[in-house]
Amino acid sequence: SQQGEEDPQALSIQEGENATMNCSYKTSINNLQWYRQNSGRGLVHLILIRSNEREKHSGRLRVTLDTSKKSSSLLITASRAADTASYFCATDLSGGSYIPTFGRGTSLIVHP
């Protein structure tokens, strides 16, 4: 079963707009990570946010974590065509083994 689920499944925007993707999970976590995947091959790590953190920034990326709602969001500001990719959240269960569990991902298309 999948711990994290991204929403929406697909997102299509124009270059320059902001893109927001959400991740919901079911049980307590140690940390949550966001990854990007191009062309169905290797994933690239974007941001790791720990359960005691509420917000993190990295360049044009902003991640928030609300443990009370068991949800996280990834915001990409001023999107570019090169941001077109699939985005996944991965959760690491609290007290569990060190196995990040991935959702099905959000497919983002940024039109130039």
Add this chain to the structure above:
Amino acid sequence: GAGVSQTPSNKVTEKGKYVELRCDPISGHTALYWYRQSLGQGPEFLIYFQGTGAADDSGLPNDRFFAVRPEGSVSTLKIQRTERGDSAVYLCASSFGTGRNEQFFGPGTRLTVL
């Protein structure tokens, strides 16, 4: 420094054959993971190594799947009597320390079972 490498990049085999997929992690990374990803899905965990030992193999779908990491570095995922349903991209990732850290993924091996 080199990233995680996987060979071959593509593998086409016939149903019933045996295949081996190789993963070279980043030097010094003690944790190594294998995942399988089908089209439109996220990576599905298969097995996790900490050093030479399999710390968690709960994701292996059945006994046709086996993985080794004899010297704590390179790992090989072995699939016996392949089935068409085994067709997927097999991803390897490594991380430093316990594994609760950023994972670095290889480019994957696309396995096609005819």
